[in-house]
Amino acid sequence: MNYTLTIAILAGTTREQRQSIKAAQFVAEIGRKQEGVEILLVDPKDFTFNGDGNDPEGKDPRYTDITARADAFFVIVPEYNHSFPGSLKRMLDSELENYNHKPVAIAGASSGNWGGVRAVESLVPVMREMGLVVTSVSPYFPRVQDLFTEDGSIKEEYKQQYESNVSRAFEELLWMAKTLKWGRENSK
Numbered sequence: 635m636n637y638t639l640t641i642a643i644l645a646g647t648t649r650e651q652r653q654s655i656k657a658a659q660f661v662a663e664i665g666r667k668q669e670g671v672e673i674l675l676v677d678p679k680d681f682t683f684n685g686d687g688n689d690p691e692g693k694d695p696r697y698t699d700i701t702a703r704a705d706a707f708f709v710i711v712p713e714y715n716h717s718f719p720g721s722l723k724r725m726l727d728s729e730l731e732n733y734n735h736k737p738v739a740i741a742g743a744s745s746g747n748w749g750g751v752r753a754v755e756s757l758v759p760v761m762r763e764m765g766l767v768v769t770s771v772s773p774y775f776p777r778v779q780d781l782f783t784e785d786g787s788i789k790e791e792y793k794q795q796y797e798s799n800v801s802r803a804f805e806e807l808l809w810m811a812k813t814l815k816w817g818r819e820n821s822k
């Protein structure tokens with residue numbers, strides 16, 4: 635199976651002072667180092683989703699196109715009130731069929747010490763309902779505001795640890811992406 639895999643990295647928030655975008659950019663950077671992979675960084679700030687749901691008027695055609703092309707997803711979810719932010723859920727809700735039988739890795743982020751573990755766990759049943767296959771390897775970004783420099787680079791003292799955690803998550807995600815792509819193309 636010699637596939638080029640398209641991986642959509644989904645950032646989780648839209649607020650002006652957001653910190654988790656740096657974790658999403660870092661994940662995208664590690665993704666670009668993987669062989670045979672095309673990385674699309676998806677920022678909910680760049681899309682418009684009118685109203686709720688997934689009726690034609692509630693979709694953004696650019697997001698529809700990305701989800702159709704993607705072979706896998708990697709979501710970076712910061713914890714908002716022990717759950718996921720509304721803007722991420724709104725974006726996810728705008729599609730359904732394009733997720734089916736594709737894998738998703740979930741990374742957590744938070745300003746505290748838990749790294750968004752409750753946000754990750756609360757997203758799992760949502761992903762399952764959407765037909766996505768959740769991988770078992772989740773990197774966490776606790777105290778996300780302390781991990782990166784102003785320009786968004788990971789601080790030297792955290793580089794090795796976080797590169798290793800995110801690379802391990804990609805290893806699992808890419809295995810699933812290849813296997814499920816083969817399945818989508820070869821089984822009825």
Ligand SMILES: Cc1cc2nc3c(=O)[nH]c(=O)nc-3n(C[C@H](O)[C@H](O)[C@H](O)COP(=O)(O)O)c2cc1C
Binds near residue numbers: 779
């Ligand atoms: C509305 C709101 C609710 C939050 N709730 C939690 C929480 O329940 N647990 C937690 O660890 N951090 C919580 N935080 C802190 C966020 O995890 C932290 O600010 C993180 O950087 C948020 O991602 P963002 O910067 O991309 O918006 C909350 C932040 C906001 C804005």
